[in-house]
Amino acid sequence: MLDRIDIEDIKTIARRAGDEILDVYGTEFSVDVKEDKSPLTEADQRGNDVIVSALQDAYPEVPIISEETKALPYEERKDWEYFWLVDTLDGTKEFIKRNGEFTVNIALVHRADPVLGVVFQPVGDRMFWAKSGSGAWLSEEGNQAVKLSGGEHYLEKNEVTVVASRSHRTPEVDAFVEELKAAGKEVEFLSAGSSLKICLVAQGSADVYPRLVPTM
Numbered sequence: 001m002l003d004r005i006d007i008e009d010i011k012t013i014a015r016r017a018g019d020e021i022l023d024v025y026g027t028e029f030s031v032d033v034k035e036d037k038s039p040l041t042e043a044d045q046r047g048n049d050v051i052v053s054a055l056q057d058a059y060p061e062v063p064i065i066s067e068e069t070k071a072l073p074y075e076e077r078k079d080w081e082y083f084w085l086v087d088t089l090d091g092t093k094e095f096i097k098r099n100g101e102f103t104v105n106i107a108l109v110h111r112a113d114p115v116l117g118v119v120f121q122p123v124g125d126r127m128f129w130a131k132s133g134s135g136a137w138l139s140e141e142g143n144q145a146v147k148l149s150g151g152e153h154y155l156e157k158n159e160v161t162v163v164a165s166r167s168h169r170t171p172e173v174d175a176f177v178e179e180l181k182a183a184g185k186e187v188e189f190l191s192a193g194s195s196l197k198i199c200l201v202a203q204g205s206a207d208v209y210p211r212l213v214p215t216m
Helices: 007-025 042-058 092-097 171-182 196-203
Strands: 031-033 039-041 064-066 082-090 103-110 113-121 126-131 135-140 146-148 159-165 186-192
Touching: 007 042, 007 082, 007 103, 007 113, 007 126, 039 042, 039 092, 042 064, 042 082, 042 103, 082 092, 113 196, 135 196, 159 171, 159 196, 171 186, 186 196
Parallel strands: 064 082, 159 186
Antiparallel strands: 031 039, 082 103, 103 113, 113 126, 126 135, 135 146
């Protein structure tokens, strides 16, 4: 399965979803609230429609789990060999705040392991992607791609840059930072929205992203 998927096609799908999102971003959009109390906008649904339709057309045999699409019961999907995992608008709160820190996320998962992924930030035209065996890459504003290698492990450094959510800062993260300081490390704190936090670690712009409460 992985060999026959061209990641350039997945990047194109992410960009198309990003265009739909930016189309809404430039308007006076309304905000609804989902059952879990998280916000929802027209951009979430329009982008989701683009991604789901394109993936179904190209890979009809691969099921899709999307935040905006009703999932099958776990018992029916727990034995899937491959599936697409989609978060069309990661960082809806950042979208609503209009700070640009939201992303389009598409991943291919083989059982429990992600084997291909794209993270696209429409504002600023930043595309992160990775495919098993091919490394992780970044291109900005259509420029030549740069291979990412992360950086030195944060516990080995004297100066540590910690990245955390701009909208979901927790006491656990503050305690984590205080523990680093108590160990004699100088700590710089960096806030970011959506999956950009993990991308900053991959990029080497941040050393660690502590996520110390339950997450999906």
